[in-house]
Amino acid sequence: MKLDAPIPPGAEERACRVATAAFSARKPTPRRRSYWKPVVAVAVVAAVTGVLASPPGRSVIHAIREAVGVKNAQRELFALPAPGRLLVNSPRGAWVVEQDGSRRLLGPYRDASWSPFGRFVVAVKNRYELVAMEPNGKVHWTFPAPAVRSPRWGGTRTNTRIAYLTTPVWSMAVVAGDGTGNRESCTGLAPVAPAWRPGSLRTVAVFGPAGDVRVEDVPSCKLVVHTHPEPAPAKLQWSADGTLLLAVTGIGATVYDTNGHVVQESTGVTDATFVGRTHRVVALRGGDVFVPGSAPLFHAVGIRQIVSSPDGRWLLLTWPAAGQWVFVRVVAPHTIHAVSGIARQFGGGSFPSVSGWIGE
Numbered sequence: 001m002k003l004d005a006p007i008p009p010g011a012e013e014r015a016c017r018v019a020t021a022a023f024s025a026r027k028p029t030p031r032r033r034s035y036w037k038p039v040v041a042v043a044v045v046a047a048v049t050g051v052l053a054s055p056p057g058r059s060v061i062h063a064i065r066e067a068v069g070v071k072n073a074q075r076e077l078f079a080l081p082a083p084g085r086l087l088v089n090s091p092r093g094a095w096v097v098e099q100d101g102s103r104r105l106l107g108p109y110r111d112a113s114w115s116p117f118g119r120f121v122v123a124v125k126n127r128y129e130l131v132a133m134e135p136n137g138k139v140h141w142t143f144p145a146p147a148v149r150s151p152r153w154g155g156t157r158t159n160t161r162i163a164y165l166t167t168p169v170w171s172m173a174v175v176a177g178d179g180t181g182n183r184e185s186c187t188g189l190a191p192v193a194p195a196w197r198p199g200s201l202r203t204v205a206v207f208g209p210a211g212d213v214r215v216e217d218v219p220s221c222k223l224v225v226h227t228h229p230e231p232a233p234a235k236l237q238w239s240a241d242g243t244l245l246l247a248v249t250g251i252g253a254t255v256y257d258t259n260g261h262v263v264q265e266s267t268g269v270t271d272a273t274f275v276g277r278t279h280r281v282v283a284l285r286g287g288d289v290f291v292p293g294s295a296p297l298f299h300a301v302g303i304r305q306i307v308s309s310p311d312g313r314w315l316l317l318t319w320p321a322a323g324q325w326v327f328v329r330v331v332a333p334h335t336i337h338a339v340s341g342i343a344r345q346f347g348g349g350s351f352p353s354v355s356g357w358i359g360e
Contacts, residue, residue, distance in 0.1 A: 069322030070338035077101045077339045080357075081327050082309035085135065086316075087114055087121065087355040092347030094123050094355075096135045103345065106137040115153040115160060115177070116198070118358040122151045122162055130164060132179060141179035153177070154196025154204070161201050161218070163194045172206060174218055186214075186221045195236040195245075205245055207233035213247050213256065225260040240277035248272050253283055266292050271305055275330060276312020282330070289317060289328065298328050298336065304351075310359030318342075320351035 079101045080086065086097035094112035096104045106112070109123035109131060118135070125131050130143040130151055151164035160177030163185070170189045175182040190207035197203035197215075203224065205215050210229035213236070217224055232250025239246070244263060245256045252267040264281065266272070272283040280291060284306055288296040302321030309316070317326040327337040346352045 069319065069324045069340060070326055070336060073324055073338035073340040075339075075341055077103075077325070077342075077345060080309075081329070081337055082311055082314045082357075084310045084357050084359045085118065086307075086357050087112055088346055088352050089355055090343075090346040090352035091349035094121065095346055095352075096121070104135075104137065105347070106133065106135075111150055112355055113152055113193075114356045114358045116155060116196075117157055118360070120153070120177075122153050124148050124151065130162070130175070130179075132162070132177070143175060143179050143182060145173065145182075149191065150193035152194050152196060154198075155201050156199055159201060161196070163196065163204050163218070165189065165191060165194070170209070172204070172216075185218050186216050190233045192233050192236065195238055197238050198240060198242040200242065205236045205238065207236065207247075211249055213245070213260075215245070215258075215260075225256070225258070227254075227256065227260050230254075235271070237273060239274050239279055244274075244279055246272060246274060246281060253281070255281060264292065271303075273306050273308050275308050275315075276310060278312055280312075282306055282308070282315060289315065297330065297334065298326065300326070305354055307354045307357050309357055316354060316357060318351070318354060323351070 088095040094106045094109040112123035147167040171187040195205045211233040212229045213227040215225035230249035235248040253269040253272040255264040269283045289298040290296040305318040307316040
């Protein structure tokens, strides 16, 4: 039997055209694949491109780079670059740092500060107790006080006073260096640490509630100097010879003479200090550490404090954003020495503050 049937002429060509048309008209099923990695890559590239292209973006990149810190910083504080000792306030308590870099935890104190010649330390314990001790932690006396804050020690080598703030209405009280004779002095103040005029048992600079600088005669509470109000009072400091007073507020830093006249002022400053025992002021503005009228000594985003060495040759800059202390030599040759891991070295937690660098 013959199984093959004859194929009409042109049939194969017509069948091919029909099959091709049907295949072209079908809807293909897409192959399963992951687009996550390409999308992420495109998004990252776009984000980086956008950051680099915009002025705010350039600031962000700059800030990130600056926050890395000074390269080749030491991991431990082995020594201070200038004579003297530091007093440091950390979440764990108050510390004394010797020139050789050794650290001593005095105890669970806060608001610690030096006596005028570094022989003693005054601090606050449990918010309601004033404590006077030696730099080795040996307590000499304690004194109860309501919500005590910001004690500061003044006077001479043989006769001293301690001024401190109390609430509920911010007032200043004064106690003798041996813990006797406590009495309230002046009321209606801003919660900023008072500043004794060097060598004086009577004259204290304070901020009023409106940010006005007041120089008070402690025994009589008589107003000696009064300046115009300024926003956000932050810091008061006398020059070593007691002839100039530095006030840092929310709008800048101003230097006054003993009559309340403005000697120097700089806007936009967030911290400032006298350099050693001189009348030179070094200030912090927008990341620039500078002496007014001179080129910046150092620049970094996030510097918080400027502390001068007693001899005026070095500055200590606290840099929480990088976790570092940076020592900058003020006199030529200008050099920089940085130490990392500062919070860890003082018991962990938030970045510590430096209360003072005092000479021997």
